[in-house]
Amino acid sequence: MVLLKFIEMRSSFNPFVIITTLSVVLLLLFSTLIFPESMQVGLNWVKSAIFAHFSWFYILAFSCFLCFLFILSLSSFGSIKLGMDEEEPEFSFVSWLAMLFAAGMGVGLMFFGVTEPLTHYFSDITSGNAQQQQQQALLHTLFHWGLHAWAVYAVIALALAYFAFRYKLPLALRSCFYPLFKDRINGKLGDLIDIVALIATLFGIITTLGFGATQLGAGLVQLGWLSENHFGLQVAIIIIVMSLAIFSAVSGVGKGVKMLSEINLGLAFTLLLFVLIAGPTLYLLSAFNDNLGTYLSNLMSLSFNTYSYDSDHSGWFTGWTVLYWAWWCSWAPFVGLFIARISRGRTIREFIFGVLAIPTLFSVLWFTIFGNSAIWFENHFGGLTDFLAVPEALLFEFLHRLPLPTITSMVALAVIALFFITSADSGIYVLNNIASRDKSQSAPKWQAVVWGVLMSIVAITLLSMGGLGTLQTMTLIVALPFAMLMLLMCASLWKGVSADKKYFATKITPTSTFWTGDSWKERLGQMLSQTQEKDIVKFLKRTALPAMGELRQELINVHNLSVEVVQNFEQEEPSVEIHIKKDSMRDFVYGIKSVGHNIAEHLIKDEALPHIQHDMTYQPITYFFDGRTGYDVQYMSKNELIADILKQYERYLSLLADIGQEFMAHEQAELAE
Secondary structure (H helix, E strand, O other): OHHHHHHHHHOOEOHHHHHHHHHHHHHHHHHHHHOHHHHHHHHHHHHHHHHHHHHHHHHHHHHHHHHHHHHHHHOHHHHOEOOOOOOOOOOOHHHHHHHHHHHHHHHHHHHHHHHHHHHHHOOOOOOOOHHHHHHHHHHHHHHHHOHHHHHHHHHHHHHHHHHHHOOOOOOOHHHHHHHHHHHHHHOHHHHHHHHHHHHHHHHHHHHHHHHHHHHHHHHHHHOOOOOOOOHHHHHHHHHHHHHHHHHHHOOOHHHHHHHHHHHHHHHHHHHHHHHHHHOOHHHHHHHHHHHHHHHHHOHHHHHOOOOOOOHHHHHHHHHHHHHHHHHHHHHHHHHHHHHHHOOOOOEHHHHHHHHHHHHHHHHHHHHHHHHHHHHHHHHHHOOHHHHOOOHHHHHHHHHOOOOOHHHHHHHHHHHHHHHHHHHHHHHHHHHHHHHEOOOOOOOOHHHHHHHHHHHHHHHHHHHHHHOHHHHHHHHHHHHHHHHHHHHHHHHHHHHHHHHHHHHHHOOOOOOOOOOOOOOHHHHHHHHOOOOOHHHHHHHHHHHHHHHHHHHHHHHHHOOOOOEEEEEEOOOOOOEEEEEEOOOOOOOEEEEEEEEEEEOOHHHHHOOOOOOOOOOEEEEEEEEEOOOOOOOEOOOOOHHHHHHHHHHHHHHHHHHHOOOHHHHHOOOHHHHHO
8 A cells, every 4th residue: 555655646657557567577587586497498488389379470460560551651541640730740850760760779780780691691591602692691681670670660659649649649558549449448458558568668678778788798898998798797788878878868858869869870870881981882882772672572472471381491480580570569669659759740651651661771771781791701701600609799890800990899889879878768768658647747757767777677687597588588478469469559540540531521511601792892802901910810809709709608598508718819829719618528619810921022022912012911710629720711700700610510519429439539638638
């Protein structure tokens, strides 16, 4: 009881979610420390069972994710915005790409950029002459790091951003299932979704921490600063980097991660260009075209290949492809929440293109320059294969084959460390979000410390038990249930956008006819005068407010409705609006605001348009409770304006009993957030 009271009073945590998650993690830690051998046997048994019975599921699920995104982007749903129709993106396109890429797989690219192509090149998965083996090695590498990997991130990020910014639900994983489960997402069902996501995310991030720590240690040894990449060094690295990540996390996503991501992307590009110029440049440029074409032409066959007719390579398949798919699933809640957070205002089509195409192209470029270069140096000079047993050291050994190895190794260390920090920083933000009872509430800063310490302890414990293999096994286990949830998420998202499209395409039922001709001279005079803001304010006070006031009295006195008229003449865009309240539904809101438009200089100088004299003109534009695009009402009389409000209210009422339930029926308190 004391613990529950503390959680409710002093933290943003959902008690059931955080207590269940910590219980699972602590049980794992204590079991590992007390029964290390039994735990290792048990983990290996579970891993073998998943490989034997669920490999097909991972392959099919990932292919479904990618196909789903392609269909969504090419359909009419692609034009839907992640937010209201008039919203613009919060971040520039370049900043957006930098942040999603740095959070997505930065540490992995640094660790596997040289290691994976070289490993495949010398494995039995490739065949033929040296050129064919090299092409196949890069093909398998790009398959693991290309569209399929980013499709997982895109599915969950798109669902999160759509339901948060379009449906006005909390930015939370449980919100992604609203069309399927409705208000049950606010109960224990939603808590269970958060628990599965929280555990998967925790171990996905911890696995990456393990890779980053071992590679940073190898880099320090390779530079001659330390003599051995031992366990104690890796522990020290995890503690130092996690401390920096915690410090960055408390500065906020908009400050810390954005700045670090842009700096790190610049450093990564610098290192990439250096290797391209210092290495076999023409060969690498040609290989890029070849790798991209080979990857795209083999994409379909690889997407569904489970090696059921090639049992000799089934071990390679489960040890690489299935393990990667599990890793991406475990990272999906973490990366998805972060990408969603920074993607408000983009269309679904733009979002899918940005999250799939751009990072995939960069991955092709990265693995071509580092992977093909490594194989080229191995074929011409040899020596790199000696380090395949210690993959964390391969990148630095490779850089010693190029000019300025000390400088480039230091740059590589900086890139790894910054990727490490941004991943942990973003991870802390996401873990706080998933575990919170109120997703809009800022988490206390001490919670960032708690997550940082917890991730460090689990990473150090599992590293001491069996190294990276144990971390990967845990990732494989916890990712499976979340992959199943993601398939449900796709169905939920499709149902949501279908309701959205029907909702905004609904025609207004005419209830009055305007422009009868009774006041045509007055309206002509209005058309041939350039309205300024003072004219709009006069219209709002003399026409709009009386219309709304008269309608309000009728709705209150005769129909017993709760109605409020709000006027804002002091703000930048003067406005008036009428609210017709409805419990457990989004209130009907009809507003009119003054909107200014720039006038082109050549129109001001045009003698045929003598009424245009100012560089700005203003119009009274309507706006609505659901974000639809408004229109100009400056020519309406009081009664016509009342009729226009009523026809919008008629549309609102007709939608309540139909598809409006899908789009408007959730808690009023959540909408206010």
